[in-house]
Amino acid sequence: MCFKPWPRPTPYEDTPRKRAAYRRKQEREQAALPLFAPAIAERQLGVAEEMLRRTGQWERQQLEGRRQRAQAWHRVRARLFEHPTSRRRAIRALWRICPYPADPSYFGALLHEIATGRIDPAWPPWGASHTLTPRTTPNPASFAEAFRQIGQRTVGGGPKTVGADEFLFYGNLGSGNLFLTSRVRLIEPNESFYTTWNHRLRDSHVGSSEHWVDIAVRGPCSDEDLRRIARLARAADTRPIVVRRIDPLAGLSGREAAR
Known part of the structure; x- marks a missing residue:
């Protein structure tokens, strides 16, 4: 002892x-x-x-x-x-x-x-025999099941404009940790204002035809996962959606999924 x-x-x-x-x-x-x-x-x-x-x-x-x-x-x-x-x-x-x-x-x-069941002697929370297994959703049925919101901030804005909300989502489809940045953008690039309403991936909004949702994906994401993310996002929102992969080193966008 x-x-x-x-x-x-x-x-x-x-x-x-x-x-x-x-x-x-x-x-x-x-x-x-x-x-x-x-x-x-x-x-x-x-x-x-x-x-x-x-x-x-x-x-x-x-x-x-x-x-x-x-x-x-x-x-x-x-x-x-x-x-x-x-x-x-x-x-x-x-x-x-x-x-x-x-x-x-x-x-x-x-x-x-x-x-009380908080510790199992066969699988203790310490020692070499214990390995952490991340939570994955290889076959999600919806965007909300695959990704959860972990952050939000306001970007843009000025004296005569209102900033747009940018949301950060996290999920793991099986290949690794994925971070999705979602932002609503104007279809007409010459417009001089930002959208002001909540643009979370959900049902359509009034006047949503004038905007599209830009989703940037960071992390190990294959072409199949990119298409799956686009499919889940389109099922959650009726606005046009573009899903693109971001190179974490260069900060450049890679392949895009179809709108």
């Missing part, structure tokens, strides 16, 4: 600094009530008597601390032996490699997490 050894008992250190500090304490107590200074002095212990009292208190505190820690280990070990033999061995092996301090309170917390 992995545990942190408790410090061995040590004798109380009687030093001149402690004696001088106690004498100053006596003087402060007497100076606080000058009229009762003689009575206070009579009830105060001498320096030698105080050091003897502290020695006995120090020994009792060490014994009590060791007793309480031993009782804590007895309680958590009793909880451990409530499990079957095979599971008990797995928990002990997990306790040897877990990053928790070798303390009975932390071992009790580990047993509680195992009992």
Whole structure:
């Protein structure tokens, strides 16, 4: 059983600094009530008597601390032996490699997490045997199922114009992490204003025929994934949609999917 050894008992250190500090304490107590200074002095212990009292208190505190820690280990070990033999061995092996301090309170917390299902001894959240598996949606039925919004900002705008909302989506179709930047653009490039309404991928809006949705894809995206993203986006929005792949190094757009 992995545990942190408790410090061995040590004798109380009687030093001149402690004696001088106690004498100053006596003087402060007497100076606080000058009229009762003689009575206070009579009830105060001498320096030698105080050091003897502290020695006995120090020994009792060490014994009590060791007793309480031993009782804590007895309680958590009793909880451990409530499990079957095979599971008990797995928990002990997990306790040897877990990053928790070798303390009975932390071992009790580990047993509680195992009992509540937060930690599986066969697949602990630490160690070399545990591997992270990203959440993927290889065959999504909708755009909302494949991608979730993780950011939003306003771009453009000026004294006489209103900025357009730009949304950031995240998803993983199986090849890697994909980040989609969606922005509504004007079909007529000579217009001098930005669209102001929410342009999330959903049903059509009033006057949406004058705008198109530009979706830039960053991340490992094959041609098939690019076509799948375009198909899901068109199913979620009736406006014209262009999906293009962005080179993360050069910052240039690559192949585009059909509108």
